[in-house]
Amino acid sequence: MGNDRRPNQLLIVSDEERRNDWLRGRLELPAHQRLMDDGLTFNRYYTHASPCSPSRAxxxxxxxxxQHGVANNVSFPTHxxxxxxxxxxGSLLNGQGYxxxxxxxxxxTHDExxxxxxxxxxxxxxxxxxxxGSAWSGRFFDPIIAGDAIDWLREHGTRDEPWHLTVALVNP
Structure with a gap:
């Protein structure tokens, strides 16, 4: 009988991305390149909302x-x-045993x-x-988030039930 185990999922989300073809050869992005080489890269992608909160939603x-109603970055009480x-x-995968x-x-959300x-x-x-995600805040927070992800994977990565982990970085 084959392995019926569902695959674990790691979703890395980096905010404020853009197409960087015009920078090729002028800007070295070794971490981005490793993710592209070892992960899944989409070469046909579209967004219907350029602010990050609507796109993330x-x-x-x-x-x-x-449908979801998030039309602005959720920065003010009126948003x-x-x-x-x-x-x-998260809720859909939780319902499937992840x-x-x-x-x-x-x-x-509006909550801290x-x-x-x-x-x-x-x-x-x-x-x-x-x-x-204020300018350059990723230089401080992204290493903290990445460290949290490493800690989480060490603690939970070998569990019997399948897992889904979203790691949402502040800036690329």
Missing amino acids: SLYTGSYVA TALDPDIPTV YSAYLGKFHL IPDMESFGYRDFRGNDMHYT
């Missing part, structure tokens, strides 16, 4: 902005936050520390008060 819910009743990758965790920038269990994530390490 679409990625995590599989919905368009008109619509993601409704926890909308299914996310242990779902989220590390880093979420930026889809979001209630990630309501979005289907059993573990959360992050702080949206500081991880909102």
Whole structure:
């Protein structure tokens, strides 16, 4: 009988990405290159919302902005936050027996520390008060987030139940 074990999933999300073809040969990005060489690279991609919160909400819910309602970066009380009743990758995978965790920038609620269990994530390490992505903040926070991911993988990576881990970096 074959191996019926479902694969573990590691989703690395980096904020504020753009096409960098025009920089080829002028800017060395060795970490990006390693991720592209060893991971999955999309060469046909589109976004219907350039601000990061609406794009992130679409990625995590599989919905368009008109469906999930997050039309701006969730920076002010007047901006619509993601409704926890909308299914996310975390809640859908949790329902399928995955242990779902989220590390880093979420930026889809007004809360400094979001209630990630309501979005289907059993573990959360992050702080949206500081991880909102101001210029150069990734130089400080991304190593912390990456370290948290390494710690999480060491602690949970060999568990019997399949896991899904989202690692959301602040800046590339």
